Amino acid sequence: MSMDAPSVIRTKRDRGELTDAQIDWVIDAYTRGEVADEQMSALAMAILLNGMNLREISRWTDAMIRSGVRMDFSALGVPTSDKHSTGGVGDKITLPLAPLVAACGAAVPQLSGRGLGHTGGTLDKLESIPGWRALLSNDEMMTVLRDAGAVICAAGDGLAPADKKLYALRDVTGTVEAIPLIASSIMSKKIAEGTGALVLDVKVGSGAFMKNLADAQELARTMVGLGTNAGVNTVALLTDMSTPLGLTAGNALEVRESVEVLAGGGPADVVELTIALAREMLAAAGVQGKDPADALRDGSAMDHWRRMITAQGGDVDAPLPVAREQHVITASASGVLTQLDAYAVGVCAWRLGAGRARKEDPVQAGAGVEMHAKPGDTVTAGQPLLTLHTDTPERYDYAIEALTGGIGISPAGTAFTPNPIVLDRIA
Amino acid sequence: MSMDAPSVIRTKRDRGELTDAQIDWVIDAYTRGEVADEQMSALAMAILLNGMNLREISRWTDAMIRSGVRMDFSALGVPTSDKHSTGGVGDKITLPLAPLVAACGAAVPQLSGRGLGHTGGTLDKLESIPGWRALLSNDEMMTVLRDAGAVICAAGDGLAPADKKLYALRDVTGTVEAIPLIASSIMSKKIAEGTGALVLDVKVGSGAFMKNLADAQELARTMVGLGTNAGVNTVALLTDMSTPLGLTAGNALEVRESVEVLAGGGPADVVELTIALAREMLAAAGVQGKDPADALRDGSAMDHWRRMITAQGGDVDAPLPVAREQHVITASASGVLTQLDAYAVGVCAWRLGAGRARKEDPVQAGAGVEMHAKPGDTVTAGQPLLTLHTDTPERYDYAIEALTGGIGISPAGTAFTPNPIVLDRIA
Numbered sequence: 016m017s018m019d020a021p022s023v024i025r026t027k028r029d030r031g032e033l034t035d036a037q038i039d040w041v042i043d044a045y046t047r048g049e050v051a052d053e054q055m056s057a058l059a060m061a062i063l064l065n066g067m068n069l070r071e072i073s074r075w076t077d078a079m080i081r082s083g084v085r086m087d088f089s090a091l092g093v094p095t096s097d098k099h100s101t102g103g104v105g106d107k108i109t110l111p112l113a114p115l116v117a118a119c120g121a122a123v124p125q126l127s128g129r130g131l132g133h134t135g136g137t138l139d140k141l142e143s144i145p146g147w148r149a150l151l152s153n154d155e156m157m158t159v160l161r162d163a164g165a166v167i168c169a170a171g172d173g174l175a176p177a178d179k180k181l182y183a184l185r186d187v188t189g190t191v192e193a194i195p196l197i198a199s200s201i202m203s204k205k206i207a208e209g210t211g212a213l214v215l216d217v218k219v220g221s222g223a224f225m226k227n228l229a230d231a232q233e234l235a236r237t238m239v240g241l242g243t244n245a246g247v248n249t250v251a252l253l254t255d256m257s258t259p260l261g262l263t264a265g266n267a268l269e270v271r272e273s274v275e276v277l278a279g280g281g282p283a284d285v286v287e288l289t290i291a292l293a294r295e296m297l298a299a300a301g302v303q304g305k306d307p308a309d310a311l312r313d314g315s316a317m318d319h320w321r322r323m324i325t326a327q328g329g330d331v332d333a334p335l336p337v338a339r340e341q342h343v344i345t346a347s348a349s350g351v352l353t354q355l356d357a358y359a360v361g362v363c364a365w366r367l368g369a370g371r372a373r374k375e376d377p378v379q380a381g382a383g384v385e386m387h388a389k390p391g392d393t394v395t396a397g398q399p400l401l402t403l404h405t406d407t408p409e410r411y412d413y414a415i416e417a418l419t420g421g422i423g424i425s426p427a428g429t430a431f432t433p434n435p436i437v438l439d440r441i442a
Numbered sequence: 443m444s445m446d447a448p449s450v451i452r453t454k455r456d457r458g459e460l461t462d463a464q465i466d467w468v469i470d471a472y473t474r475g476e477v478a479d480e481q482m483s484a485l486a487m488a489i490l491l492n493g494m495n496l497r498e499i500s501r502w503t504d505a506m507i508r509s510g511v512r513m514d515f516s517a518l519g520v521p522t523s524d525k526h527s528t529g530g531v532g533d534k535i536t537l538p539l540a541p542l543v544a545a546c547g548a549a550v551p552q553l554s555g556r557g558l559g560h561t562g563g564t565l566d567k568l569e570s571i572p573g574w575r576a577l578l579s580n581d582e583m584m585t586v587l588r589d590a591g592a593v594i595c596a597a598g599d600g601l602a603p604a605d606k607k608l609y610a611l612r613d614v615t616g617t618v619e620a621i622p623l624i625a626s627s628i629m630s631k632k633i634a635e636g637t638g639a640l641v642l643d644v645k646v647g648s649g650a651f652m653k654n655l656a657d658a659q660e661l662a663r664t665m666v667g668l669g670t671n672a673g674v675n676t677v678a679l680l681t682d683m684s685t686p687l688g689l690t691a692g693n694a695l696e697v698r699e700s701v702e703v704l705a706g707g708g709p710a711d712v713v714e715l716t717i718a719l720a721r722e723m724l725a726a727a728g729v730q731g732k733d734p735a736d737a738l739r740d741g742s743a744m745d746h747w748r749r750m751i752t753a754q755g756g757d758v759d760a761p762l763p764v765a766r767e768q769h770v771i772t773a774s775a776s777g778v779l780t781q782l783d784a785y786a787v788g789v790c791a792w793r794l795g796a797g798r799a800r801k802e803d804p805v806q807a808g809a810g811v812e813m814h815a816k817p818g819d820t821v822t823a824g825q826p827l828l829t830l831h832t833d834t835p836e837r838y839d840y841a842i843e844a845l846t847g848g849i850g851i852s853p854a855g856t857a858f859t860p861n862p863i864v865l866d867r868i869a
Contacts, residue, residue: 024616028490052480057615060487063455188484189451372446373478 020044020054027061035074042078046177055181056188063193069237072195076241079203082177086153086209088124091160096121096300097210098292099201101234102134104222104361105259109137109167110273111281111289111311114319116296117164119305123296124160126170126208128182130370130378133361134222135264138169139369143267143336143380147329163323175203187373192224194234202241212248212299214292215239219438220257222357228253228438235441248299253439254288258355258390261285264364265383265404267335277317284389286311288436338368338381338404342411346394350424353390353431359421360384360401366414367405379406391433394424447471447481454488462501469505473604482608483615490620496667499622503668506630509604513580513636515551518587523548523727524637525719526628528661529561531649531788532686536564536594537700538708538716538738541746543723544591546732550723551587553597553635557797557805560649560788562691565596566796570694570763570807574756590750602630621657625664632674639675639726641719642666646865647684649784655680655865662868675726680866681715685782685817688712691791692810692831694762704744711816713738715863765795765808765831769838773821777851780817780858786848787811787828793841794832806833818860821851 018040026033033041041058044050067075088095096116100106113123127149130136138149149169151159159166170179178200185191185200205213217235218225225231235251242249261282263272275281276289293307310316321331346352364370368379385402388394400422403414425431445467453460460468468485471477494502515522523543527533540550554576557563565576576596578586586593599606605627612618632640644652644662652658662678669676688709690699702708703716720734737743748758773779791797795806812829815821827849830841852858 021614021616024487028487028616051614052478053483053611054615056480056484057487057617060451060455060484061491061616064488064491184480187448187478188481189448189455189488190484372448 020050024054024058024061027058027065030065032068033071038071038074039078042075042082042177045180046082052184056184056190059181059185059188059190059193059196062195063190067195069240072199072237073241073244075195076199076203079175079177079199080207083175083207084173085207086174088122088160088209091122093122094212094300094302095124095210096212096214096296097123097125097205097208098214098216098296099205100216101197101201101218101224103218103256103260104134104357104364105261105264105269106135106218107140107261107269107273108216108285108289108292110140110270111276111316111320112292113165113167114163114277114323115289115293115307115310115316117319118310118315119293119297119302119307121297121300121302122160123165124156124208124210125165125167126174126204127167133358133365133370135266135269135369137167139378140266140269141167141329143270144324144329144331145333147324148327151327159323159326163326164319165323167323168327170204170208175207178203194230194237197224198234198237198241202238206242206245206247210247212296213242214295214299215249215251216292217251217253218256219253220255220357222259222361223256232439232441239441250295250299251441252292252295252437253441254437255434256357257434259357259360259386260288262386262389263383264360265369265381266378267337267380268383268385268404271335277311277320279312284436291437336380338379339406340404340408342403342408343399344401344403344415344418346396346398346400346424348424349394349396350427351429351431352388352392352394352423353425353429354421354423355386355388355390356421359418360386362417363403363414366410366417367403368407368410382406391431393427447477451481451485451488454485454492457492459495460498465498465501466505469502469509469604473509473607479611483611483617486608486612486615486617486620486623489622490617494622496664499626499664500668500671502622503626503630503633506602506604506626507634510602510634511600512634513601515549515587515636518549520547520549521639521727521729522551522637523639523641523723524550524552524632524635525641525643525723526632527643528628528645528651530645530683530687531561531784531791532688532691532696533562533645534567534688534696534700535643535712535716535719537567537697538703538743538747539719540592540594541590541704541750542716542720542734542737542743544746544750545737545742546720546724546734547729548724548727549587550592551583551635551637552592552594553601553631554594560785560792560797562693562696562796564594566805567693567696568594568756570697571751571756571758572760574751575754578754586750586753590753591746592750594750595754597631601634605630619651621661621664624651625661625668629665629668633669633672637674639723640669641722641726642676642678643719644678644680645683646680647682647784649686649788650683659866659868666868677722677726678868679718679722679864680868681864682861683784684861686784686787686813687715689813689816690810691787692796692808693805694764694807695810695812695831698762704738704747706739711863718864763807765806766833767831767835769830769835770826771828771830771842771845773823773825773827773851775851776821776823777854778856778858779815779819779821779850780852780856781848781850782813782817783848786845787813789844790830790841793837793844794830795834795837809833818858820854
């Protein structure tokens with residue numbers, strides 16, 4: 016069958032449904048380089064603005080899985096369980112969560128990604144640990160998984176290569192925020208990865224791709240449907256992303272905070288969400304009898320963390336990178352901090368150098384935002400509210416501009432109840 | 443001010459207005475290669491689907507003009523006037539029109555293009571004249587303009603280079619059909635060219651880019667607004683393109699027909715439209731006192747044609763190239779010819795070799811379609827309706843297939859009124 020990219024693009028541009036043959040062709044031709052980046056980005060924008068129905072999304076996901084190999088961890092003899100977050104600000108949960116679940120008896124084969132837009136990427140964070148390597152062969156991945164019970168690494172070139180190419184492209188072309196593309200990207204990797212169970216952390220709020228609960232529920236239902244149809248036991252939690260998770264947004268800054276959680280400390284919201292997700296992952300994998308809260312207290316989660324990082328070349332005892340410059344933002348008034356907007360902080364951290372504008376750009380390991388108060392806290396005029404970290408201080412003005420309208424302080428005594436962390440559950 | 447492509451794309455994706463600074467930055471950065479093709483194509487799709495207002499289109503046009511040089515013909519001491527057609531089938535009007543307007547006292551500095559898709563290109567047509575050169579230096583262009591009063595040549599690389607890049611990108615990314623991008627592409631070239639007055643021939647119908655009058659009116663109003671704001675006295679005629687202009691579609695075939703018009707003959711529709719556009723061009727340039735119809739009759743238009751072609755190396759007395767093979771299509775029934783579809787004839791001529799599939803392909807000078815009847819004419823079964831000309835007769839079947847459904851003959855006595863040539867005028 017003869018096809019050409021402009022005619023596929025025009026179909027979606029003109030609000031038509033893509034046929035199975037069009038979807039199969041465009042994914043395959045894009046993987047082979049016959050469809051060019053500038054053609055795929057125009058199609059992605061048309062999909063973002065005009066949508067896809069569930070049949071198109073399922074076929075798109077399936078075509079991306081078929082663009083590469085599928086992995087199989089049945090030889091491990093242990094139930095496997097994985098988690099995926101749709102991306103937020105300060106969302107370092109994977110770092111303490113994977114070793115924690117491993118410590119409780121399920122294997123966690125996590126293929127992770129890099130930062131997309133204003134949200135951070137797990138691999139970018141872990142790469143701030145001196146020596147740590149994101150790229151593993153399949154054999155190395157299996158070895159780390161056997162030794163440490165968990166592995167976090169980049170998806171190899173063979174796994175959903177179409178998604179790999181498309182994900183990097185979307186990041187630089189303003190086409191990240193499309194439910195059909197988000198759902199198919201996540202699920203093609205997770206299904207091809209071969210995990211037996213999957214817990215989705217679907218973020219909701221200003222710092223998430225889904226700004227409201229209804230959109231997040233639609234995304235969650237779409238993904239749970241795709242996973243279940245593919246034989247993966249899939250559950251979704253919808254969780255709050257109106258304010259950053261924890262007190263840091265940035266690569267090395269978040270590693271430091273994750274280690275605090277594994278040491279039994281850390282910010283309450285990070286601990287709460289880590290434990291909630293660990294319980295879901297263990298239940299979905301059918302593993303019973305161990306409470307994740309205990310594994311944080313007794314050091315077994317930390318032990319798995321050290322084994323996992325070391326097995327991938329990381330030096331767990333080396334000092335983490337620090338940015339060359341710091342700048343403190345103080346509270347403009349006294350009262351109750353009622354707003355610390357996740358999107359504003361995420362864009363600020365991104366502009367400081369924690370994220371990338373183009374896919375080939377490096378990230379700064381030390382850059383980001385450190386928070387000294389969270390919504391609900393009482394603050395005093397002039398006290399430090401945020402510390403900005405960067406190697407490129409010439410971008411301070413641009414980064415600080417992102418905070419405009421993102422910080423709210425109300426008169427002392429204002430009643431304020433922070434959002435619950437977990438907003439909904441879809442199974 | 444620091445900018446990045448994803449944020450500019452997101453602004454338009456989310457139905458925002460682009461600021462002047464965003465537009466200036468993105469056009470400049472794209473010209474320099476800092477904004478990548480895949481980013482510009484995503485932005486083009488967002489513009490196509492979400493639109494731009496007149497302020498945005500004006501700024502976009504202006505930024506494309508500023509990406510290169512502007513020409514200036516004020517040293518001529520004569521009013522300048524140009525015409526641009528949005529493209530049609532058999533649309534050779536520029537060929538007789540430019541020398542005709544020159545003969546009436548306005549100088550015509552026309553930068554013209556090549557055919558792409560099913561529509562012909564003025565430069566391709568003129569290149570069928572032995573020796574004629576489309577590429578002139580600015581000095582040569584000025585000399586021809588002084589000597590012959592008119593010049594038709596290719597735009598140099600320095601003129602609106604941003605448009606040149608963007609035009610090629612849109613062609614392969616399904617983003618051609620966006621009124622803001624069409625209007626700014628045409629007007630950036632015409633304003634940079636430095637003409638004092640401009641008449642737009644906006645084609646409407648199956649063989650045109652705009653299939654209906656409302657879209658064509660919107661495009662015409664947008665372009666007239668852009669020209670007027672830039673100090674170019676701009677008028678648009680909306681003209682019929684439901685059937686080809688004249689009796690030929692092809693390169694040398696159309697040159698021959700143009701010379702017939704300059705000799706005082708030629709098909710009535712070509713003569714009518716040439717004179718209508720000449721009157722508009724002279725009025726827009728403020729030139730009075732000479733009737734273009736007289737200049738066709740008294741030989742002065744032909745005299746300017748001969749000087750113009752000769753000054754660009756063309757041999758006006760040499761025989762024009764003829765295709766190696768001809769094939770006659772006869773009328774299948776007797777009656778009234780009620781349909782001779784412009785798009786069908788355009789694609790047929792293109793497949794015979796008159797056009798190109800990719801911009802680096804050559805065209806056949808002699809290939810094309812000669813028509814022996816026009817809508818409204820009475821025809822007899824078996825009489826010649828079309829003669830197909832080509833150097834590659836192996837493509838006859840493919841070319842004839844394009845005519846399917848494009849020719850209609852109704853019973854004798856059927857009432858049929860052809861469309862008027864000029865449908866509307868926007869000033």
